[in-house]
Structure formats: structure tokens, C-alpha cells
Amino acid sequence: MVISQVNLGYELGVNMNIAVAGTGYVGLVAGVCFAEVHHNVKCVDIDEAKVTLMKSGKSPIYEKDLEELMKKNYEAGRIDYTTDYCSAYQWADVIFIGVGTPELPDGSANLAHVAMVSRQIAESIEKDCLVVVKSTVPIGTNDKVEQFIRDFLRRDVKVEVASNPEFLAQGTAVRDTLQAARVIIGTESKEAEELLRKIYEPFGLPIVSVSRRSAEMIKYASNDFLALKISYMNDIANLCELVGANIEDVAKGMSYDTRIGSNFLNAGIGYGGSCFPKDTKALKYLAKQYGYELKTVEAAVEVNKVQKTKLFKKASQRLITFHGLKVAILGLSFKPGTDDLREAPSIDNIILLLEQGANLYAYDPVAAENFKKKYPNEIIYTDTPEEALEGANVCFIFTEWGEIKAITPEMYKKLMRTPLVYDGRNIYSLEEMKKVGVEYYSIGR
Secondary structure (H helix, E strand, O other): OOEEEOOOOOOOOHHHEEEEEEHHHHHHHHHHHHHHHEEEEEEEEEOHHHHHHHHOOOOOOOOOOOHHHHHHHHHHHOOEEEEHHHHHHHHOOEEOOOOOOOOOOOOOOOOOOHHHHHHHHHHHHHOOOOEEEEEOOOHHHHHHHEEEEEEEOHHHHHHEEOOOOOOOOOHHHHHHHOOOOOOEOOOOOHHHHHHHHHHHHOOOOOEEOOOOOHHHHHHHHHHHHHHHHHHHHHHHHHHHHHHHOOHHHHHHHHHHOOOOOOOOOOOOOOOOOOOHHHHHHHHHHHHHHHHOOOHHHHHHHHHHHHHOHHHHHHHHHHHHOOOOOOEEOOOOOOOOOOOOOOHHHHHHHHHHHHHHHOEEEEOOOOOHHHHHOOOOOEEEEEHHHHHOOOOEEEEEEOOOOOHOOOOOHHHHHHHHOOOEEEEEEOOOOHHHHHHHHOOEEEEOO
């Protein structure tokens, strides 16, 4: 393992021709950030409408600062978007694969998109090329990708595959790329390592150079550790409720221990998104393929599954039924700063509420449009949280958007027919809600 820190300015970087396959969170953010440090980038997608949208300066995903950098670098001629993968791959010195690897029913990763792009690369390239997998893939996948590409090569060129996993969080993806804590590169040759170092020199970030399989494992081990930390705190929070302790006090006391740190100590209704749920299940599945049981990861998955509907179960004990009640839903995305609904706790709860015949009024400043694609008619979507709360019998808080945190305890008392609030993000003080006459339930307090 080699760790280095490079601090070169953008103007000193070597401008590389980079093609990026896939324009989701991984591919698009990577491509735009490569262009931001003055590499020449072509982002490839099979969706013509999506490409047209990106050329107009619009992002297909909601992500802070992304559109601004897209417009800036497109106008500067450093980034372009295309469906013509053949010419993009022929032109590139390095090709990054950033396509999705969604979860299959058994928990394993679906590598169909990776395989499709690998074959397209093999059939298109006309010169020696480094292919870099940024997609989250099971350990050993890079070995298979390299062999797969070589199996389908049409020309006598040299191809090597490297691993370069991403560690971005939705909502802060641009910052997490440009100001990453570290860059992980997994290579099997000095030439591939040096080429990746040249690409990342302008970022001025610590570079950790390891083998391909170690790089693949670092990605899973990192994400699964954070998921485990979240589930552990939620487990402790549930016990706090039973013994009369306050999870916020417990977390504060823990945070001063440098061995533990202060991040990911907030209790709530579980993790969601595109990474933690998928990656915990994928690593659990992979371990089983080798005859090993990852008991800690399996526990994290199980705790999270139960935690998501904890508030619904609390409310069900308080109410006879939700049938015919107006239920306010505040927050739909799995976290603030994104419109991503993958594995969002709101979905699990809304399914249960609809089954019981609740009348749902939902507010989310960003994710409502995406949610309408899932439930176009079953839910009334409001423009403000106040509209959702007006005359409501019960309120569930699933996402701690700033617009939701701005609602004062007095507003719940004033607007709701029955001020009954179930808060999955512990936004409010127990004392303040009690003082104004709101019946308030949260996590671990």
C-alpha cells in the first residue's frame, strides 16, 4: 500500500482525454469533476433525451453545485455528452465505467450494465487503453472485466483494468469528489498506477494505491462499516427508550472519544439510498459464496429493516386505525439534499398507511416529483409543509429538510386537528413540544 499527497494546481495538471460510461450519480459527477480540473471529458449514455438535457446544462439528478459546474465546463469545451460510445471510446486515453450495479432479489449485484459497457469498449477501442471501474462491484469483478474485454477485442491493442471506487454521498457528491478524504486506486501494474496518479494530481488529494481486489474491498468495507454504525446507534436508541436514557445524551458522550468520532451517531429510522442497503446485502451475499457468515453486517441489515417502520408501529399502538384519517408526511427522500428515493423509509411507511386507508398529504421540497412517478394518484402532494399539516390527525417526519426543521412546535399545535407527531429524525426538543401541547414521539428519547 502506498499513500501519497500531491498538491499541484489545476494549471500544472496533465490534460487527459477521458470517457465516462454512465451519467448517474457516479458517472456524471466524476465526469464533471474531471472536467473541472481541466481534463477533456466525454460522458456516454444510451438515452438520447438525457444527453440532450445535459447538453442544455440541466442535470438529470438533483445534486448541489452540479448544474453550475456542468454549464461552466461545457461552455469551456472541457466536457461533452454523447450516445456515440464508439467514437468516445476510440478517442479516450482512459475510460471510466460508472454505470449502475443494482441489487438482484438474492442480494447480489447485477453486473449486466458493466458487462454491456465492457463489450462496447472492447469492440470500439483502436489504441492502448486503461479502463477504470468506478461502479461498486463485488471483489474480483475487475479481474473478470479485464478478461471479458480481452475476449472481445477486435484490434491488437493493450488493455488493462483498474479499480477506482467512489466514496461520494448524495447531496454532497461534488464536494465529496473535489475534496475527498482520499482517492483509492487499485492496479496490477506500475503503468496503470502512474496513469491514474496523473489523472488525480490536479485534485491535490491523498492517493491510496493498492491491488485491485483490495480497492474493491475497501469500498464495501467502508460503506458497510458506516451502515453498521448507524444500525448500532439505532439499536442503542431503542434500548434507551426502554431504560429511560436519552440517545442524544449518549451520542454526545460517545462523540468525545476519538476512537469513535462524532459522525454517524444520530439515531433515526434507518439508512436508505443507493449505497448502504445495496452494499451491505452484496457483501453479505459475497461472504456466503465463500462459505463465510458476516454476522455484524447481517445484524446491521436486520436492525435497519425493523427500524424503518418503528414509528408506524408506535402510531398503530396509539390509534385504532388510520382509515379515513388525514396523515401529513413531511419528507420523502431518504435524506436531505437529494431527490433519491431508493430504500427511503418513507416508502415502507406509506405502503402500510395506504393499506390501512389513510388519506396522505405529502410534502418534500425536491423529491415530490419523483414520488409522483410511484404514486401519481394515491397521495396529495402539497407545495408547503403547512398545507400538509392543515387539519391533519397525525404527522410523520421522515426527512430533516431545512423547510421542515423551520416549522415551530406552535405551528403543529395550531394547524393540526390532533397535534400528534411522530418524528423519525429527532428534530424537536421533547420539552418544547410538550410545553405547547403537542403529543410527540421520536427515536431513543
